[in-house]
Structure formats: C-alpha cells, structure tokens
Amino acid sequence: MSGGGEGMNPTLKRVFRVTAGLAGLVMILLVAVPVLVHPNQLRAPIGALVKNATGRTLTIHGEVGLAFFPSLELILRDLSLEEDPAFGVEPMAEARSLAMGVKFMPLLSGRVEMDRAELTGLRLRLSTLADGRSNWSALLASPHPGGKTGDTEPAAHPASLLDRLLGMSIGGIEIAQATLFWHDRQAGLDLKLEPWAFKTGPIHPGRPVTVTGSSRFLEAGHGSNGRLEMKAQLRPLSQGRIGIEGLTLQLASGVVNGMVKEVKAGLQAELILDPQARQAVWSRVELNANLWSDAEWMRELTLGFQGGMEMDLSSGRLAAPQARLNLLLKANSLPPAGVRALVRADLSADPSRHVLDLDNLEIEGPAGLKVNGDMRAAARPLLIEGSLEARRFDFRALLIALGRTIPAPADGKVCAGAEAEMAFEIKDGTWRIPRLEVGVDDSHLTGSAAWSVDETRLRFDGRVDSLDLTRFVPLLSGGVKAESGAEGWPMPARDWRVEGRFLAGRLITPKGELTDLDLLLAASDGVMRIDPVTFGAHEGRMRTVVEIDQRGEEPVIRIEQQAEGIRVGPLLKEGFGWSGIDGKGGWRARLATRGRERPAMWRALEGEIGLEVAEGVVTGLDLVGKARQAHAQFIRQRAPASGADETAFSGLDATVRLGDGKARITDLKVTGPDLLATGSGEVDCAKRQVEAALNVDVTTAVRGVAIDVERYQGLTQPWTLRGPFDAIKRFEPGTVDFSRVSPPTGTPTKE
Template sequence: MLAAGVLALLALLVAAFPWGLLREPAERALSKHFGRTVTIGTLRRIDRFSFAPVIEVRDLRVPQAAWAGRGDLARVDRLVVTVPLAGLLRRGFHAHSVRIDGMSLDLVRTADGRENWRAAGEAGSGGRPPSIDGLSIANGRISYRDARRRRTMAATIVAGPKGMTIEGRGDVLGAPVSIGVRAAPVGGTGRWPFRVMIDGKAMTMALDGAMARPLDVGHLDMDVRARANNLSYVDAVVEAGLPRTQPVDLRAHARRDGNDWTVTRLKGTVGRSDIAGEATIRKRAGRHVIDGTVRARRFDFDDLSDARSRSIAMEKRWRFGPRVFPDTAIDLDNVRRTDGTLRVHAERLLWPGPSPFRSLDGTIRLDHGLLTVDDLRLGLTHGTMAGKLRIEQRDGDGPVLSLDLMLRNGRIVDFAPDTRIDGGLTGRMRLTGPGDTVRAAIGRSSGMIGIVGQGGTLPVRTAALLGQDLLGGVFGSRSELARLRCAAIRLDASGGVATVDPMIVDTSRARTEMTGRIMLAEERLALEMRGTPKQGAGLRLVGPVLITGTLKEPDVALPGKGGVVGKLFKSIGRAIDGEKEPVATDADCAGLAARALADR
C-alpha cells in the first residue's frame, strides 16, 4: 500500500511538473553542445495537469559560428511540443505533436568541410530521427550555403495535415535552379513518400521515393532521373566523386540503409556513350567503398571530358600538332577518399576517326590512392592488347603511371591503313612515369617499347625506297607487292627519351636499319635511316636519310651539304661510274623479334 501510494504521488508530481524550471539547464546544455551561448526567451508548460504535457518555447536563438559569418544558425519564434511521458520512459523521445510558428535556419558548409549545424568533432550519427505523430510549420525559412560543393538554396518550408512543402531557388556550380520538395504529412512511424525536384537550364533532377519513417534520411529508397550539361552537376548533389563529362541523361534506383547505398537499374547516356550497371557504396571510417559493374554497348573516352576540357585539348592540338599518346587525365584527387572494385565492359569503343581499338574489359581496383587494373583487355580489329595498368598517388604526391601491356595477333594494316603495309603484329610496352595525364606520364617515363611485324606484304615502291633505291621507288609498279619478312623495333626509354635499339625492316627488296632517339614528351623524332637493297639498284641514294618531325607527322630529309639535288647528282655520278654498291642479306628475324620483346 505504501509503495503504491508513493508511486501515485510521483505520478501526480510528474503530471503537474512546472517545466519552466528547465529553461536555464536547457540553455546550458545547448550552449555546451554548440560551443556558443544559446538563449531561450521563455520555456513554460501551457496545460495544467496531464501525462502528456504541452510545452511552449519562445524566442529560441542559436548564434552562428564565428567562422560561418554573422547572424544566427537558428531562430524559432514559437515552438509547442506535446510529449507523452509514458512513451518517453519506454522508447525515448516521442511527441504527439510539434508546432512551429516562425523559424529560420542558416546552414553553412565551408570549403574544408566544416558544418555549422554540427558540434566540433561531431560526425553524422546515421541514427533514426525522433518519433513525431504530427508536425506543423508556419513561416519557416531555410538558407543553405555550401562552398565545398558550390551549391546554395534559399527556401520556405511549410508543414501540416496536407503534407510538407519546401520551395525555393538556389544554384549548383553557379547555375541557377529552382528547388521543390513535396512530402506526405509528418506523423507516425510508417513509410513516408517524398518527391524532390531540382530544375534549371544546366540540370534537372527528380527523386521519387519513400523514407522508412518521416524525416529518416538515413533509410530510404527512390527512383532517380537526372539530365545535366555535365555529370559534375549531378555530383554536386550526390557527392560521389564523379568526373566532368559531356551531357548526361541517367536513370537509376537507389536505396540507403544508414551509411550504405545500393544503386540498381542504372541506365542512360553520357555524350554518345550509353551505360548500364549497379553498385553498392559503403561508408567506412570516413571512406567510401564501392563494389560495382558498369556495362556499355558503345563508349567514347572523349565523353569523360567536358566542353572546357575539349577546348583545352583543341588548343593543345593547334599549338603542338596531332599526338599519338592521349591527354587523358589520371589525377586521383577526386577519389582520394574512395576505395573498392569496379568491373567495366565496353562492347564497342567509339573514336573521332579510324581506330583499331574495338572493345574494353577490366576490373578497376582502388585502395587508398592506388588504382590497379590487372586484367585490362583491349579488343582490336585483329588481336588483343592486354596486361596491367597502375596509377599510384599517395602522400600528397602527383600520380605515377605504370603500364605493362602485350599486343598479340594484331595486324599492321589496322594501325596504318593508308600505307598498304600488312603483316602479323606483336608488341610489348613497359613504361613507368609521373604526370597528371597519360601523355605527361609517358613523356617522363622509363622502360621499353617493343614492336614486331612479320609475314606480310608492302608496296614494292615502298620497299624500294626503304632500300634507298630511287628508280625503284619512283618508277616501280604501283600494284606490285614486295614481301615483308620482318620489322623489329626496340625503344629503351629513360626519363622520357627513347633510344632505338634496334629498328630494322627486312623485306624481299631491301634491309633498312634506323638509329637515333624519340623524345616522348613531344613525340619528336631524331632518327637516321640507312637502307641497303638486296639486288642491284639502278640509282641508289647515297648516305643516310634523316627522319625528324613527330610520330604523327614525320619529316624526311637528306643530311649534309648540297641537299636533295646534291645527293641526287652524287648518286647519279656513282651509277655512271659503275661503282659497285653493297647488297644486303636476309636478317635474322627470329633473333630480332626476341631482342625487341625481351625483358632486360
């Protein structure tokens, strides 16, 4: 009896508790949390006796952090909360209703990631929001400025029995957008449907889905549709470290469960490329861990650069001329907090012009600034190029590219269709160099490049010129073909300078040897060619031939005094005198091939 009486007395005291006594303790607790003085004008109970007291708060003010600017982080003119005490004891905070009249929020994130709505050192909890049976908001305003992702918003918010609405304007990467949110009334613990629209000339994005319960942004699933001039606009919203691209039109279904995201039914276009796939993204210890698959029926590498990047590439092409090595960026700074595995398959590769590269397969692995592709495979018109690719960028250093690729069962004609030269083609490339792009890294690289062509044909005129046979090169048959026994090229690179050792072309008409260097950064040639016919030449060009220019646009010149005319008259004089010229023998093609492709 005594115990029952004591419990009854305690219940009566709680039911009649004067909540206004908690104003100063509440101010102290909030001030400690935010690290600055929080003030509450009044805190009082507006009902007289109830086990679900109605508490009114007026003039709540949370000052802005000094680093975030002037003004207040939050101001609430009037807040009325009905809290059932029994539920508070059983399941944590639960409110029958929350009514707000007059609210302003000024949310700021700096370029270095500081967020004014979090206490120092506080991370996202990923927990569930408090349970509320009903929420109403009148005269609510939200301002959001994010320097890290370059996005802003100024909006009004209204909530009540008909649902919750947020309407406003802002910008994403400097592009103006309108922002609209429509959601069901806030109440209960069931699924909470919502729709978000971001609309502007540069981007349009629609999110249609439901949260596991009202305001539970940590547990939701939704359909996503995005169209943008550049994938970076989408990345500014979803924060996934996506690259700058050509215009995109994408659809996907996304599910979030705490710190984990699952993306399925991804489908759409980037420029003239199409993509499809799925992925899971987990957040662990401040890092994103991805496991996904991307497939493309057609894929253009140029679609991974935006209009500005293409303009820069065109300017470089105009200044420096056409290049062989691509200027593709390999800087991993955007994904420095990302790890994981991504399986890639491109059924058909698209290029601005003719190219022997047809398809792409590989598994990309990223681990703390180390990107590896150990099973890279490029399908060619004939044959394959396969091997390993590695990009290492750790401890704040720039990227270092390593390539170890093998070309098998290729054809010369696929790489040089205008020359009418054909034959089997094998190759090996092992290069390592630092640089922000593939071109820059190869331009500073060390290693080797080996190329071997065998068992083919070439125009008889070309074969004669390779033997420095002027008459055969000028007056030979246009249709007749000579036999290509072998062509072996070995380049040993050090610091971006590739030395020829050897470069020999052996045909049924002549044997040609080249010496010299190639400056990989400029793709500039500095070679000397000496050709020897395998049979008597009516008029043989005397002395070596200089090959300069670039890999894409080589120049052929005759060294020494007198130029072309002098060399020509000297050659004619030797022919008139009947001076006997040396005749070449067949090269050791097997030995040359082994030497060109050998590991040294």
C-alpha cells in the same frame, strides 16, 4: 416562459454555467497573466531548458513576447546558440524570431495541442572536421537521467526524433528566409543554401503530414550553383514506422566542375522508415538526371536509375540488389541520337568505412557489347579498383555504332572478333591498369599503364605477338591536317610526360614487315624522345633515335638512324615505290628539321646520310655494256651483245647532304669487276624534282675486251637523270668523247 431562467432545463443550465465560468476564467487570465507575469522573466527558464538539453548556451538578445488568444504563444527575438569551441567562435545558429504557440481551448480540457511553430531569419552553420567530428552530433545526444549537464547517452537518430515529432499535435512547422552553411573538411564540401525554406502541414498523431522545401545553393569548391525543391508526404504506420510517400526531389545546377556545365535531376521514391530497427526500406527509387558539358567526349549524358534499396540508419550501410542504370551519351563524335548502355549491379555502400561495392556488374552496350566485372571504391583515402571483361564481340560493328565511318578494309573480316580484359586501380592520385589483355582477330596485346594526375605523367608497357596492319587498310588511313589546312604531321602535346616501352614480335605495315620491334619512349617539359626504336626489316636491323623539341615557337625534330644488313630493293619498293636497284647494306643518318607542315619541314631539312651497299644490281641500266658498245663503234668493230639490261656491282657508296630543301649527292661511287662509276646529283624535296649525273669509267669497262686499255685513261661515258618524282625516267646514256684517242691501225682486239 418564466423570466430569470426558471423554466430552463437543468442540463442546459449546467452547460451555460460552465461556459460562463470558462469565459470568465479566460478573461481573468487575459487580464491578470500579463500583469502578474512579465515575458522577460522567462529568459532564464528557457536558457536553462536549452542548456540542459544541448549543453550549449542560448542567448536571447531581443524581447520575449507572449500572446494569449486565440493561442498561448511565446515569441523570442534575436536568438543565438553558441558554437562548440573546437569549431570556432561564431554562433552555430542565429535567428531573427522564433514563435511557438499552444492552442488555448484544448489546454482547458487537459489536452496540449501546439499551434504553428515559425522560425524566421535562421542562419545555421554546420561543420565537419577532417577527423569526422561534427558540430551538431552532440545536439542529438540525450542527458543521462539524473546526470549532470554534459553527461550524455549515445546520440538519438534523426529518424527517432521524426517519429516523436509525428506523435505530437502541431498546427505546422515553418522555416522561412533561412541560410544554411555547410563546411565539410573531410569531404571537401563548402555549401551555402540561401534562401532556404521548409514547411509542413498540420501534424496530428496517426495522420499523414505533407512536407515541402526549397532552396538555392552555391558550392564554392567547384563553383556550382542552382535550385533544389523537395516534396513528400509522411504517414505514421504501425510499430512506430514511418512511410514516406511521393518523395520528389528536383535539382537544377549550373557549373558543377570544369567539365560539367549544367545538371538537371529528378528523384521519385517510396520508402518506409523504422526508427526502432534503425532501418529504411526504399521500395521504389527512380532517378533521372541530365548533364551537359563542353567536353569533346560528352555533350550530354542522361542517367536513369531504377531499383529498390535498404539502408541501416545507424551505420548508413546501404544495399541495392539488382540496381539498373540506363545511360544515354551524346557527343560531337557520336551519332546524333547518341549511344545507349544499360548497367546492372548489386550495389552496397558503407559510409562508416567510406566504401562502395558493385558486385555482379553487367554492362550492355551498342552492337551487342557485353562487359562483366566488379568494382570497389573507398573514399578515405580515395581508392577505386576492380576488373572488367568483355567476351567475344564485333569490334567493327561497335565502331560503326559509335558513328565511325569505316571504309572497306583489305580484309573484310577484320575486327570481326575481339575480346578484352583488364584490372584497374585509382589510388594516391594515380590511375593504374596493372593488367590489360586485348585480343583482336589473331592478334593478342598484353600490357600495363599508369597515369599520375599530380605529375601529369603516363607510364606504359605493352607487348603484341603479331599484328598485320595491312588488314586494316584503308581502315587506318587518313591524313592529319595542320591548322592552316596544309597537310602536316601529328605532333605530341607540349605538356606530355610519358615513359614507356612497346614490344612487337611481328608487325606488318603497309611499308613492310618489322620483326622484334622494341620502342622506348620518354617525353617531358616539351621534349619527346624515342631512344631508341630497334627492329628487324628486310633481312637486316635498324636502330633509330627521334627527338621532337617543342619548347620554341615551332617544333624541332632530330633523327639519328643506323641500318645494317638491309635488302635495299624491297625497302625502296615498299617505302618509296622505287625499283631498279638491289643489294645488301646499310646507312648512317643524322637529320634535323623544324615546322609543322610538310613543305616547310622539307625546306628546313638538313643533315647527312652515308650509304654503303654491297653485292647488288641495278636493273634497267647496262652501264658496262653501253661503254663497250661505244668502244666497239670507235674501233670499228662489231658491237658485242648487250646481254641482260642490268649492271651488277660489288660496292656502292654515297654521301647525301641535305640543306635548303635539297638533298645533294656529292661522292657517289659504284664499283665492280668491270665497273667504276662516279657521280653526283641533287633532289629538290620541295619541288619534288631530281637531277643527277653518273660517269662510267671507260678504261674499267673495256678492260675485259681490249688490249690497249691504257690509251682510254680518263674517258667516261656520262649518264643523266632529270625529271619530277611522279614522272621520273631512267638514266639516259650520253656520248663518249673519243676525240683525243687516235683510231687504232690494225691493232688486234679481243673478241
């Protein structure tokens, strides 16, 4: 081999010379450029470039640095991008540093290949005003060619920018230690993401790109907080389309609102973005979410969404035909395994109009329940409306599936067939059901209702044609326990605000049959009034006014009642299990009590009842016959036959005064053709004891069988009644005191 390279191949010589020349050029650039070009001289060109592209001023507060090997890298420190004046004076974006590089060696061969772009310490503020304007929309606009600064074309869509980005060669993009503030007055959203991180793998035209991101977040409006993670692979496709494969989102959140305490959600999807057609096609979407709550009706809710969808990227319109949503609800009152439901619908959404539609809605619930309908929701102003219909279903089986313990009712077929139909609307803070129809067996209920959230007021109107509650016994049985464990009466909530009316053509209860029931209810500020409730019962009619006042430490209950033309016998038998008296009449009552438990309420009961009964009969007592027998024995005559063991009367009047837990009968009077009886008595409501006395006038009783009735003036036969409610005996007759009347001497008597 000759020295000096004389024997070297000519091609190798040329390669060596080019390589040496490039190396020399690199050395010259490395030495000369830092001397000839000071980095801070780049501030003005960079600022002008950003101003021309965005219309905003970029301020570089820190140093501008340059690096030349192994890549040509520009480093900007302490940056701020000015805000639109309509949104405030703070910078829209700030960053501690921005580093962008161009690979040096590809540049020498005429190719521009960017190295990694790194943005550190970003603080980005995104805002939306109530009219829908945002502080970032203008940044996506493009200046008119040859136009002045500020003249823009319609905003480019982010999907188009993504398409351009995937057409470049970049070593990767990384955003670290970032904070994002998103304040949306239109949606009522106040969101903070910190720390926010975003990273891509190397980007080369035609090759897939991996994208990852994570952040913690805080939503100040509802106090919700948690963590969000994202991962996907972007794949460039033909005709500028972009495939997003293996999209995965994971969300874990704390308190969402006053009801939902925790949320965990996961999303997996495959989709294709078409920036030119401004369209996104989701070929597969699987969303799974779990919500936990302390609410009585929801301990845990599991959601599972499956389906495909199409989205118009320009307008945001979305369509998801035949979407499926699986629900699993767990609550304290439900079976341990929970209750499942399947929802199917053709879903469409138009964000520009803030409208969501659910057409061909189908819900399959437990026990074969199927509900069909449709729903429409609009955000500005808030409006949710629609209709639901449930055809024939087994309501009894549904209650069992919901975990209710159902005793055997009086009628084993009760609730075997039910159906329901309703229209609903949520608007202006009011929940309305303008039309409700419910059929259970042979009963049909129609009505309407409205719930005002702002006023916390319920308005209702309902009508049932005929309802036999006895078929539901003991389905509807069960006592209400007070907090102390003693048996008490259910009380309405103090904050109830209710107005409504309920009508019933025929209502059969365990205590009797009511007809033409008309109830008016009003409640507000701790006072509830039923004013009045009227109904027909036992051939007569009743009118009652009830007031429950809960403004004090314990409830105060006042009752006024008026009854006319009532058959007393059936009423006492069905209402109290008492028998032995019948007649037709009525009463007037004014009562008041206080407390929550029955013993205390009986002790506090006070008021007055005026009773009038006409043309009646007392069975089990022959008041007139017993007086005549006593008279016959006195005059030493054969006692007349007693006849029927009853006493007919033409009138019965009494006044009952209540106080100190006792009911006192002060002026009882019973009259008839041969009957005059007066009496008094006392009922101890708390001890459930009765003590009563009745005095039958002998003169009136013997008027039809004696000639010398005047000599018996003032004589009475006493009757007494004593004992507990549960073992009460009949009135027992006493002895007539004939001691002041001389025995007759041959005085003729009537047979």
